[in-house]
Amino acid sequence: MAGSVRAVTLEKIVAGEDTAAALGSGDLPVLATPRLLAWCEEATCAALDLADTATSVGARVQLDHLAPSAVGERIAVTATVTERTDRRAVFDVVARNASGREIGRGSVTRAIVDRATFLERLAAR
Numbered sequence: 001m002a003g004s005v006r007a008v009t010l011e012k013i014v015a016g017e018d019t020a021a022a023l024g025s026g027d028l029p030v031l032a033t034p035r036l037l038a039w040c041e042e043a044t045c046a047a048l049d050l051a052d053t054a055t056s057v058g059a060r061v062q063l064d065h066l067a068p069s070a071v072g073e074r075i076a077v078t079a080t081v082t083e084r085t086d087r088r089a090v091f092d093v094v095a096r097n098a099s100g101r102e103i104g105r106g107s108v109t110r111a112i113v114d115r116a117t118f119l120e121r122l123a124a125r
Helices: 033-047 115-123
Strands: 007-013 054-065 074-084 088-097 102-114
Touching (some): 033 054, 033 074, 054 115, 074 102, 102 115
Antiparallel strands (some): 088 102
C-alpha cells in the first residue's frame, strides 16, 4: 500500500450545469472553479485502490484555475498519487483541455478511514 504510484485520467465535457453562472461562483457561462475541483476530487477517488471497508475523505485542497473553458469543451483531469500511507494519500492533479492547454493544477490530500468507524463517530456527535 505505502509508496504505490497510480494515475487516473477522467474525461469530462463542460455542460451548462458546470458553469460559474449555474453554480453561483460567478456570472459567466464558463467552467466553474467548484466544478473543476469536484472533477479533481473525483479523479483522486478513482486513483485510490482501497479495501472494501475503507473510504477516503478530503483533507486538504490547493487548486489554481489557470484558464477558462467554454460549454462543450472536453476536459481531461488527471490525478497522480505522489504519497501514500495507510492513513492518507496525496495527489497532484492537472486538468487540460482538448488542445492540451493546462487549465488547472493543484494538490489534493485525502484521509483514508474505516467507513463504519467514520460514520459511527459522525452519528455520535
